[in-house]
Amino acid sequence: MMTASNWTPEQPIVSLKEVRKSFGALEVLKGVSLDVMKGEVICIIGPSGSGKSTLIRCINGLNDIQGGSIKVEGQEVHDVKLDKLELRKKVGMVFQQYNLFPHKTALENVMMAPLKVLKQEKSEVEARARKLIKKVRLEGKENSYPGELSGGQQQRVAIARSLAMNPDVMLFDEVTAALDPETVKEVLVTIRELAEDGMTCILVTHEMGFAREVADHIYFTDRGVIVEHGPPATFFTDASDPRTKEFLGQIL
Amino acid sequence: MKRIAGINAPAPKHLRGDMAVLKPFDVAAHSPDGYIFTRWLAGMPWWTPFAMMVLVVLWPTIVYAQSGFTTGDAFGALWRWMPFLLTSGFLFNVVISMLAMAIGTVAGAALGLGQISPLKSLRMFAWFVTQLFRNSPWLVLLFIVLLALPFEITVFGVTVRIPDWMKGVFGLSLPVMANISEVVRGAVQSVPTAQWEAAESLAFTRRQILWQIILPQCYKRMLPPWMNWYAILTMATPLCSLLGIEEIITLSRQAMEAEDNHPELLVPFFGFALILFFLYCYPIARLTMRLERKFAVKL
Numbered sequence: 347m348m349t350a351s352n353w354t355p356e357q358p359i360v361s362l363k364e365v366r367k368s369f370g371a372l373e374v375l376k377g378v379s380l381d382v383m384k385g386e387v388i389c390i391i392g393p394s395g396s397g398k399s400t401l402i403r404c405i406n407g408l409n410d411i412q413g414g415s416i417k418v419e420g421q422e423v424h425d426v427k428l429d430k431l432e433l434r435k436k437v438g439m440v441f442q443q444y445n446l447f448p449h450k451t452a453l454e455n456v457m458m459a460p461l462k463v464l465k466q467e468k469s470e471v472e473a474r475a476r477k478l479i480k481k482v483r484l485e486g487k488e489n490s491y492p493g494e495l496s497g498g499q500q501q502r503v504a505i506a507r508s509l510a511m512n513p514d515v516m517l518f519d520e521v522t523a524a525l526d527p528e529t530v531k532e533v534l535v536t537i538r539e540l541a542e543d544g545m546t547c548i549l550v551t552h553e554m555g556f557a558r559e560v561a562d563h564i565y566f567t568d569r570g571v572i573v574e575h576g577p578p579a580t581f582f583t584d585a586s587d588p589r590t591k592e593f594l595g596q597i598l
Numbered sequence: 599m600k601r602i603a604g605i606n607a608p609a610p611k612h613l614r615g616d617m618a619v620l621k622p623f624d625v626a627a628h629s630p631d632g633y634i635f636t637r638w639l640a641g642m643p644w645w646t647p648f649a650m651m652v653l654v655v656l657w658p659t660i661v662y663a664q665s666g667f668t669t670g671d672a673f674g675a676l677w678r679w680m681p682f683l684l685t686s687g688f689l690f691n692v693v694i695s696m697l698a699m700a701i702g703t704v705a706g707a708a709l710g711l712g713q714i715s716p717l718k719s720l721r722m723f724a725w726f727v728t729q730l731f732r733n734s735p736w737l738v739l740l741f742i743v744l745l746a747l748p749f750e751i752t753v754f755g756v757t758v759r760i761p762d763w764m765k766g767v768f769g770l771s772l773p774v775m776a777n778i779s780e781v782v783r784g785a786v787q788s789v790p791t792a793q794w795e796a797a798e799s800l801a802f803t804r805r806q807i808l809w810q811i812i813l814p815q816c817y818k819r820m821l822p823p824w825m826n827w828y829a830i831l832t833m834a835t836p837l838c839s840l841l842g843i844e845e846i847i848t849l850s851r852q853a854m855e856a857e858d859n860h861p862e863l864l865v866p867f868f869g870f871a872l873i874l875f876f877l878y879c880y881p882i883a884r885l886t887m888r889l890e891r892k893f894a895v896k897l
Binding site: 408431432434435437438439441443445446447448458459462463504507508511 | 793795803810811
């Protein structure tokens with residue numbers, strides 16, 4: 347179990363303080379701070395190479411950090427004594443390239459982690475997995491292999507696979523960036539439903555329209571720092587920093 | 599790729615023959631890969647064994663036409679010895695190859711997994727053992743095993759004799775082990791790291807990721823190189839004759855001695871062995887190359 351912490355739901359569920367991360371001599375995160383409350387949906391936007399993906403990969407410990415602190419439910423992620431497995435049971439992640447297990451069917455992909463990691467009972471896991479596949483609108487595709495599914499379908503299986511672990515926080519790393527325009531929407535609909543169900547979501551995205559619609563808070567990063575942030579209502583109209591203005595000018 | 603007339607596309611008619619063009623040397627096409635032997639074998643036409651048989655029949659007729667011992671006599675001798683050479687000789691080669699492959703595969707898999715261990719010392723050790731046995735001549739390994747192993751061992755008061763053929767099996771399994779180790783390491787490393795990350799983010803342990811997610815994706819791509827090494831190993835089993843192990847080449851020599859060592863016997867007897875090896879390995883080589891092409895595209 348995660349070591350006891352005095353975290354309460356009124357405190358931020360994910361809290362970053364002055365996070366620094368370098369790859370060799372290249373510093374990609376130069377002191378990033380942000381707080382996410384339970385049930386909040388936040389979007390991180392910014393030009394490529396600004397450190398967005400690195401930032402969310404640090405939250406579930408896929409990347410280590412060189413300075414600052416990242417806390418999930420009050421627990422320091424980069425504490426050497428922390429059992430990373432316990433952290434990852436609480437934090438789900440969906441990738442740009444889906445990364446489904448190609449030798450398993452859609453249903454098996456969803457069932458695998460609860461069965462092998464959480465050691466839950468098979469009939470219960472299977473019922474839950476079928477429900478999740480239905481939730482992401484892939485009924486009838488349970489026995490298809492990833493290679494037989496479209497990009498959008500694979501991405502929805504990947505979302506169901508993460509949800510099967512009953513995480514408290516979901517991380518989405520440019521999940522629509524590799525998709526055809528017509529399949530982007532089906533994935534976004536799935537994420538919006540999740541957000542409406544009260545799941546805490548942290549998204550790195552290039553879909554400005556979507557960010558504006560679902561996000562409670564938007565963060566703009568450039569060159570390893572958060573340049574500007576705010577609720578979507580004001581972020582898109584009242585951006586004050588010239589870098590944000592320039593970026594939004596190019597995108598919108 | 600851009601088509602350049604005279605380089606990778608036919609030159610226009612009015613230019614043909616005008617200038618000698620030195621084509622760029624295609625490095626990729628000439629560099630040896632792991633399949634060099636199997637590709638050569640599989641590349642032969644299907645009628646090769648029949649052509650060999652014809653050659654075997656004609657050769658002594660031409661060379662030793664004046665000798666008193668006729669080709670007919672030589673083939674009569676081969677005909678008498680054939681069942682013995684096949685059942686006691688060639689089948690023993692097959693048994694040796696299968697046992698050496700089994701030992702080599704198990705040991706090689708363990709060594710290959712050692713090469714990707716998170717423990718640096720184990721990784722270095724496995725790498726060293728792999729390189730040592732992969733780059734040693736097979737015959738040298740055979741002799742070392744033959745001379746280094748005692749002819750009997752005593753375990754808990756029970757004395758077990760180690761026959762020479764078992765030493766041969768062990769000696770041949772060493773280079774196989776090293777090469778299978780590389781096959782395993784290569785296959786595991788060919789799985790995209792994104793698979794590791796996806797599994798890690800689902801809270802799988804390293805051991806679970808390796809055994810339940812990465813290795814199951816590897817079996818298919820390990821099959822062609824594994825078969826490739828089996829064909830190479832089978833072709834190498836006659837090396838055991840140098841250790842006096844009674845496989846087909848040793849028995850062929852003994853049979854020829856029993857038939858008074860007429861030189862006319864050489865080509866029929868060794869030709870017979872050659873054809874047997876070809877008939878056994880050719881289908882394996884063809885299948886290997888077919889699987890290799892199939893899996894290479896699908897990945």
